Amino acid sequence: MPTGVHLRDVRTQLFDAAERILLRDGPGALTSRAVTAEADVAKGVLHKHFADFDGFLAELVLDRVDRMRPRFTALREAAGTGDVAGNVTEALTELFGSVAVAIIPLITFRDELRARLREHVPTGVPILSEAGTLLAAYLAAERDLGRLAPDADVHVLAGTLLGGTHLLFADRQGPRPEPAAVHKAVTTVLAGARPS
Template identity: 40%
Template sequence: MSPRGVAIPDIRQRLFTAAEQVLAREGPAALTSRAITGEAGCAKGMLHAHFAGLDEFVAELVLDRFARTARQAGELPAVVGRRTVAENLVAVALALLTSAGPTVAGLAVTRPAASLLIRRALEAGAPGFATIQGSIADYLEAEERLGRLAAGTDAPAVALALVGTVHHLLMTAPADAPDAREQAERLVAVLLGGPSPHA
């Protein structure tokens, strides 16, 4: 437990990580301010010192994880021509599937006030699925220009299908869902028109 009055570096990320640990271990019903701060090892009022309440906290957690994945997708131009197109797309799909796992994404849906805050932030320009989709489409177009992707590939449609399917998996995947990597590899193989690696 941090001593009273001592600043805690990166407290937001510490609270976000603690919330994910509570969710993974005990599920959404156990997510309370007290559970989060207890898991983070900080004072009980720390969450409310940084967020207006639990709904704002949940919204900021989801938005933070979206932004992290958007940054990773934004780095795709640096890997154009390197590894395989499939490997690069699988890496982004995995980042999406794991950055705001099904439990975190599902939590936002069960909290209408948090969902509204997320929607407003995305409409105001916060990075989310649309940003990630745009980065993937740009990457695919660059790979097509290099000849590493079939000429005439509808890059925006492939990007939409990839992001949309991952969004569906995030919102509906049961706790015993197949391994995220296997799902990502199968999806990318279908989208690129190749054989599934797990057929």
């Protein structure tokens, strides 16, 4: 198999292969051999471009965090439009309907991966930490527009929304939660933050 593929293309190919394995088989199936087989590249390609497997996984997580940001930037820019609960429901459904729900247990399971990620994200789980910050920014914008109560604690709301929604999506083997169930969880959390 050719190994002279441009670094960027190989990274993308390997990351996409790892994502497919995570979504299909879960974090326990993710090995360097499984990734290179799924990507259809020589076994040594991964280690040619990454110091070790945990280095690869850290770069995968950070890449997926970067891919998540535009969705939450769009959410922030949507402040003042649509329904707050509807906007949040849509963003969280997209977040947890992606590879994020499989990456969270991967980070929890691998001590060395968590240590590597601490260099980039000092506290929390990277995908959830970033999503929480971006969701809080959206909620703050809605609060500033008077669509949430002036005393609404947007950081507590964001954390509660993320935690509650993650629980709905956490069972990768079961059916995805119905949109109505996600919306109900979001509206319940936001109920106390409605302006009077």
